Amino acid sequence: MTDTNHSIHNRDSSEKKLNPRQQKVFQKRQALIVKKASKLFIKKGYAQTSMRDISNATDINLGNLYHYIGRKEDILCIAFNAYHKLIIDFLVKNDILNIEEPKAQLKAVLRQSLEITYSVRNDLLMMYRETRVLPRKFLKSILKKEGEFIELFEGIIARGVESKAFKVSDPFFAANMLVFQLSFYSLRSWNLKQFTREEFLDLAEETILKAIIPDAMCSGT
Amino acid sequence: MTDTNHSIHNRDSSEKKLNPRQQKVFQKRQALIVKKASKLFIKKGYAQTSMRDISNATDINLGNLYHYIGRKEDILCIAFNAYHKLIIDFLVKNDILNIEEPKAQLKAVLRQSLEITYSVRNDLLMMYRETRVLPRKFLKSILKKEGEFIELFEGIIARGVESKAFKVSDPFFAANMLVFQLSFYSLRSWNLKQFTREEFLDLAEETILKAIIPDAMCSGT
């Protein structure tokens, strides 16, 4: 009963006898639901957002919503997946991972990550808050992906430490802290409104790098 | 209707004709409710914890619960207050604020803050997640207190910057980041289990200080 319902995994628009055209429409519609629902989750919280709210926001009939999602929590799962896909895709598409010079590489990947997390700051906050709702199995897969994201930074940092470009006593710890700091604006925006986007990005980049690169403040560019 | 119910503010055991003895009992009982309820909120989340759950956990009859709290959300508000009182009290009781030497002062207050936040890590995570539930007015007062806590760090940092002991480009930003980093373990414990408490505290202290004190790694003690 508890294990047969991870709809995300076995029902993302496959196994239904839909032609490609119909699949497209189906996915568009599902994406609309997720998008509108996420906005509501951000504004009111998951538990405080009813399926009727989502029905109103999407102009999709309450009963009909269940043609596109199996259950309410699926919406949240799909949103989590979409967010992680966003992050991963950017890292793969960019050839940042191929930059040789450790400092340049770290700076590039950090800056990009800061910009992304800044742009999705509201969704990020929502995800921090609503993690509890996720089914255990799905949460584990999300944390695994997040762990891999951190390992990516760990690798970059470790390489920089070897070449004496960086100085940290524990690359794994440093990577965890760095990724955590990426959500700084999300979780603390209530007290950071006085900074413009650019001011924030510059200050955040500087602050984060200082923990990894010795005398990072003196290095131009 | 929405504004008449901030029970916390006008009903914390005053305005009831109770003798001191009764007040003590009343507060003890209320504290028990908050403590047990918080545990449930931590484990299952606020929305997923029913008043019946709390009744069972405290062995206080469901109806009788309402002699000690006005409504469910009051429990959360009291928990938030208790947490902030804990933090503030420690800072006032300790004479850390009187330490002259900026480095020593920052190190002392940081270390203590890290230890405290580590010890209440579960409550802290719960508060990050359930902030949304708080009534607007109460949330504002909480954020105000939090802001004052950050200003305290800002003052320490600014003083250190003046005396060239610290190097940060924006003390306010640095203070915000520092306080944010205090919740590192709370929000990321799922990936930090490999560290002992002491390992974590040392690494966290070192990492945080590096962003403020130039070549903090070379300074013994």
Added chain:
DNA sequence: TTTATATTAAAACGTACGTTTGTTTTTAAT
């Protein structure tokens, strides 16, 4: 004792919610 209050148990209230059902309308292939 008397009197007021605290506590318990149990039931009920009203409501809001996630989900399902039964039926009708639309769509698309034959």
Added chain:
DNA sequence: ATTAAAAACAAACGTACGTTTTAATATAAA
């Protein structure tokens, strides 16, 4: 045009919740 699947809809179902109430019992103060 026929037909079968898919989409849309209104209504209902069942339940779980926060909160209140009622009545009976216990406790402590006067």
